[in-house]
Amino acid sequence: MERVFSNTRCTFSLLSLLLLFSSVSLLANAKTHNHDFVVQATKVKRLCETHNSITVNGQFPGPTLEVNDGDTLVIHVTNKARYNVTIHWHGVRQLTTAWADGPEFITQCPIRPGGSYTYRFTISGQQGTLWWHAHSSWLRATVYGAIIIHPQEGYSYPFPKPDHESLITLGEWWDANPIDVVREATRTGAAPNVSDAYTINGQPGDLYKCSSKDTIKVPVNPGETSLIRVINAALNQQLFFTIANHKLTVVGADASYVKPFTTKVLMLGPGQTTDVLMKADQPTGRYYIAARAYASAQGAPFDNTTTTAILEYKSATSKPIMPPLPAYNDTATATAFTTSFRSLRKPIVPTEIDHNLFITMGLGINQCPPKTRARNCQAPNGTRFTASMNNVSFVLPSNISILQAHHQGIPGVFTTDFPAKPPVTFDYTGNVSRSLWQPTRGTKVYKLKYGSSVQIVLQGTNIFTAENHPIHLHGYDFYILAEGFGNFNPKTDTAKFNLVDPPLRNTVSLPVKGWAVIRFVADNPGTWIMHCHLDVHIGWGLATVFVVEDGPGPMQKLEQPPPDLPVHGVRQLTTAWADGPEFITQCPIRPGGSYTYRFTISGQQGTLWWHAHSSWLRATVYGAIIIHPQQGYSYPFPKSEPHRESLITLGEWWDANPIDVIREATRTGAAPNVSDAYTINGQPGDLYKCSSKDTVKVPVNPGETSLIRVINAALNQQLFFTIANHKLTVVGADASYVKPFTTKVLMLGPVSLPVKGWAVIRFVADNPGTWIMHCHLDVHIGWGLATVFVVEDGPGPMQKLEQPPPDLPVC
Numbered sequence: 166m167e168r169v170f171s172n173t174r175c176t177f178s179l180l181s182l183l184l185l186f187s188s189v190s191l192l193a194n195a196k197t198h199n200h201d202f203v204v205q206a207t208k209v210k211r212l213c214e215t216h217n218s219i220t221v222n223g224q225f226p227g228p229t230l231e232v233n234d235g236d237t238l239v240i241h242v243t244n245k246a247r248y249n250v251t252i253h254w255h256g257v258r259q260l261t262t263a264w265a266d267g268p269e270f271i272t273q274c275p276i277r278p279g280g281s282y283t284y285r286f287t288i289s290g291q292q293g294t295l296w297w298h299a300h301s302s303w304l305r306a307t308v309y310g311a312i313i314i315h316p317q318e319g320y321s322y323p324f325p326k327p328d329h330e331s332l333i334t335l336g337e338w339w340d341a342n343p344i345d346v347v348r349e350a351t352r353t354g355a356a357p358n359v360s361d362a363y364t365i366n367g368q369p370g371d372l373y374k375c376s377s378k379d380t381i382k383v384p385v386n387p388g389e390t391s392l393i394r395v396i397n398a399a400l401n402q403q404l405f406f407t408i409a410n411h412k413l414t415v416v417g418a419d420a421s422y423v424k425p426f427t428t429k430v431l432m433l434g435p436g437q438t439t440d441v442l443m444k445a446d447q448p449t450g451r452y453y454i455a456a457r458a459y460a461s462a463q464g465a466p467f468d469n470t471t472t473t474a475i476l477e478y479k480s481a482t483s484k485p486i487m488p489p490l491p492a493y494n495d496t497a498t499a500t501a502f503t504t505s506f507r508s509l510r511k512p513i514v515p516t517e518i519d520h521n522l523f524i525t526m527g528l529g530i531n532q533c534p535p536k537t538r539a540r541n542c543q544a545p546n547g548t549r550f551t552a553s554m555n556n557v558s559f560v561l562p563s564n565i566s567i568l569q570a571h572h573q574g575i576p577g578v579f580t581t582d583f584p585a586k587p588p589v590t591f592d593y594t595g596n597v598s599r600s601l602w603q604p605t606r607g608t609k610v611y612k613l614k615y616g617s618s619v620q621i622v623l624q625g626t627n628i629f630t631a632e633n634h635p636i637h638l639h640g641y642d643f644y645i646l647a648e649g650f651g652n653f654n655p656k657t658d659t660a661k662f663n664l665v666d667p668p669l670r671n672t673v674s675l676p677v678k679g680w681a682v683i684r685f686v687a688d689n690p691g692t693w694i695m696h697c698h699l700d701v702h703i704g705w706g707l708a709t710v711f712v713v714e715d716g717p718g719p720m721q722k723l724e725q726p727p728p729d730l731p732v733h734g735v736r737q738l739t740t741a742w743a744d745g746p747e748f749i750t751q752c753p754i755r756p757g758g759s760y761t762y763r764f765t766i767s768g769q770q771g772t773l774w775w776h777a778h779s780s781w782l783r784a785t786v787y788g789a790i791i792i793h794p795q796q797g798y799s800y801p802f803p804k805s806e807p808h809r810e811s812l813i814t815l816g817e818w819w820d821a822n823p824i825d826v827i828r829e830a831t832r833t834g835a836a837p838n839v840s841d842a843y844t845i846n847g848q849p850g851d852l853y854k855c856s857s858k859d860t861v862k863v864p865v866n867p868g869e870t871s872l873i874r875v876i877n878a879a880l881n882q883q884l885f886f887t888i889a890n891h892k893l894t895v896v897g898a899d900a901s902y903v904k905p906f907t908t909k910v911l912m913l914g915p916v917s918l919p920v921k922g923w924a925v926i927r928f929v930a931d932n933p934g935t936w937i938m939h940c941h942l943d944v945h946i947g948w949g950l951a952t953v954f955v956v957e958d959g960p961g962p963m964q965k966l967e968q969p970p971p972d973l974p975v976c
Contacts, residue, residue, distance in 0.1 A: 194318045195235040195287075200228065202252065204276075204299075204308065205245040212340050212362060213375035218307045219246050219299075225367045226334050226398070227310030230297070234317045237287045242276060248344060249275030249795060252284060253300035254312065255436060256419055256671040259640050261724050262286045263568055263691025266639055268300040270561045271694045271710060272568040274731045275301055277765045282731050292316050293420035294394040294438040296334070302795065303700055306343035309336070309398045314420055323509060324416050324425065327442060328389035335406065335433070335456050336364040337399040337468070347704065351799055354533070354542050354549030356466070357701055363399065363456055363472035370473035371453075371485070381474035383454060385445040392416075393441050397433035401699045402467065403459040403633060403674070405498070406431040408476055409452040409488035413441040415505070421642065421669040422509040430491060432459055432499040434635025436672040436698035445478060451485040452476040460493045461677040462632035469493060496677060499633070503676075504648065506668035514644050514664050515618035515686055522611070522621045523586040523653075525593060526636070526675060526697065526707060527628035528552045529602045536868040538808060551705050552697070553604035555584045558706030559696075560608050563770060563794070563801060564901060567610065568692040569730075571712055572723065577904075583609040583709050593626045593652050594678040602628055604706070611709065613687040615716030620646075622653050623673070624680045634702065637672040640693035640713075641685050645673050648681040658682075672698060690715045690723040728960055740764045741934025742969050746778040749937045749953060752976035753779050760974050770794050771900035772874040774814070781943055784823035787878045789814060792900055800872075801902055808869035815886065815913070817879040818842040818849060827947065837944055843879065872896075877913035881942045886911040914941070933958045933966040 202221045209218040209225050221227035244250050253267035265286040266272040276282045292314050299308035311332055337360035339346055350357035362369040369376040385391055397404055407430045414427050417440035431439050454474040460467040475485050491498040531549045533542035544550045551558050562578050570578035623636055644667040649658060673681050696708035715722040743764040744750040754760045770792050777786035789812055817840035819826055830837035842849040849856040865871055877884050887910045894907045918924050939951030958965040
């Protein structure tokens with residue numbers, strides 16, 4: 166026995182050494198690929214019209230990234246567009262690098278216009294086709310591109326090497342600004358307009374106006390085999406795909422190899438990729454490559470057009486042959502395709518389940534409150550569309566990402582009470598009671614311990630209407646064990662589970678009025694959103710987030726956040742030259758001089774203000790800054806939009822020149838004279854002499870709700886504020902949202918240090934420059950109640966003070 170054990174141990178040690186040497190060799194062969202992405206507006210002409218479309222590096226579609234398994238990608242993204250943006254690397258596992266995943270307010274705050282961020286991650290154990298795209302609002306309509314992952318150097322495909330490779334990226338095109346499209350839908354509560362065309366590699370093709378000359382051509386030689394990588398980058402539509410008279414042998418999907426199977430038609434949901442082999446075995450000629458909608462929602466509008474490219478045999482000049490395409494509602498063909506996938510090699514499927522979740526997916530509607538304007542409630546019967554998982558409509562945070570809040574232990578950003586099953590059991594695919602059509606709203610997440618095994622039954626519902634939903638999970642691949650129609654029955658449907666060779670995917674097509682079962686091991690710490698990849702649905706709330714805790718090992722912990730991670734809020738980040746206090750960040754603008762203040766508003770929403778910061782000039786030199794939510798987003802109030810907004814700016818008035826008042830006080834050393842009146846929007850009001858006729862009027866209509874923005878611009882006085890016989894519900898302060906509370910009286914000052922009391926504040930010194938902290942009673946700052954913090958530059962490119970502007974005033 167001792168001899169046998171010794172031999173076994175020696176054999177194991179030799180194997181370990183071989184594996185070690187192999188790993189070292191692979192690491193030695195691994196490369197780092199550096200790329201610069203510039204997000205910018207570019208003139209793009211389609212369907213006879215030219216639009217200023219948001220692109221990367223002026224390309225539509227964007228750059229293709231080609232790497233080998235094991236390589237590292239470093240992509241420096243600079244945002245020169247007018248919208249906030251993030252980039253998601255769709256399907257990349259991001260092992261311990263959740264900071265690089267990209268969905269806005271899930272793993273990072275957006276990159277502000279003028280800002281930048283460097284995404285750094287390693288491809289690990291994935292081969293095939295993935296893609297990247299914007300993950301902010303509807304920017305991914307034009308901001309996307311392919312990621313092609315070749316085998317590690319020295320390895321080959323698990324199929325005969327093709328003669329050449331081609332990339333087909335399917336998309337959607339709006340003859341409008343997509344951001345305007347979704348913004349209008351958000352305003353009205355209705356469904357957004359459908360696209361005007363589908364595209365192949367950015368071009369609509371022969372069947373659309375003004376498009377024939379730019380139709381994509383895919384050249385082939387007779388007898389050769391092509392590896393064709395197909396990506397569905399469409400925003401809101403599953404698509405059928407085919408090539409006239411040619412068979413397609415599927416060999417991979419979502420960067421995982423599958424057992425080859427042959428088909429004439431593919432069906433891809435948005436987010437999905439499929440790799441196929443195609444042999445050019447037809448008579449020399451030209452054959453259309455075509456894609457059109459698979460539209461499973463009964464009665465819902467969709468783009469019923471067809472996009473084409475041309476498969477072109479060498480020297481062929483004949484008219485292209487058009488292939489037959491399935492009917493738009495051909496669920497049988499879609500199902501036959503999606504259920505044909507099997508993993509190429511026997512996977513290790515978890516068999517013991519720690520978390521057995523049952524999650525319903527559904528659309529829905531929200532009833533509008535009484536007397537809401539009809540133009541804000543244009544879904545059926547005067548409602549607004551919504552969507553939910555387990556009756557929770559997901560709400561994105563607005564000031565910090567969930568990953569930052571989780572990592573830093575910041576409370577109040579999310580709750581951990583996402584339900585493991587629906588709150589009510591019902592006939593999910595039957596005639597659903599209208600009492601279940603209106604979900605609750607919240608930023609609810611589900612927590613997972615590192616290493617736990619998770620099974621999720623994804624159950625489609627017939628709430629409002631049933632539809633095929635492409636469900637994508639960030640940070641993970643998962644095994645699809647089974648799918649079917651109707652309500653999932655654990656007693657009978659568990660027997661259908663494929664535990665032998667289930668496909669490994671990152672996006673699953675949940676059948677219309679059906680279910681699918683997925684499994685994975687929670688071995689990647691971070692915050693990972695699971696959502697429908699129809700962007701109209703994620704905007705309505707069809708999402709949730711898994712928070713996966715760190716594991717005990719060094720490679721099982723979330724990495725520290727990068728130094729250039731975007732932050733949320735306007736604090737003159739790296740632009741201290743634009744802050745304005747005289748002799749702190751600039752010399753004063755001399756009489757006859759000028760200076761341009763340039764800074765970016767990012768993330769703050771609500772009310773701020775501007776004012777002079779020299780002597781007592783701010784007594785009359787001031788105004789409001791109103792910051793609305795990003796385009797396509799709404800207020801986090803119960804009503805998506807108040808009936809009207811009003812601005813109330815409180816001030817002080819001296820019946821003298823305020824500069825003379827302060828100069829006299831400075832000369833005498835005494836306190837300055839107090840003001841002669843307070844003002845609302847510059848007017849004293851009825852109680853002052855000679856003022857009644859100019860008293861400010863604020864009109865309202867009975868039953869309507871007003872958002873009133875109140876600013877205390879008084880020079881030296883905290884102020885109480887109230888409205889007779891009306892309650893005030895506070896929803897924000899200093900351009901930050903707060904949990905609503907009701908009061909009859911406001912008291913406005915800056916951070917109010919209690920009389921004979923104390924207050925504690927905390928912040929991170931992440932903004933280089935010189936920053937004054939002072940009492941905002943100007944009489945006190947004049948007496949010296951102030952100090953200055955000098956914050957040094959950080960190591961990262963976005964952590965350094967910008968160079969001074971050329972027109973900075975001199976003293």
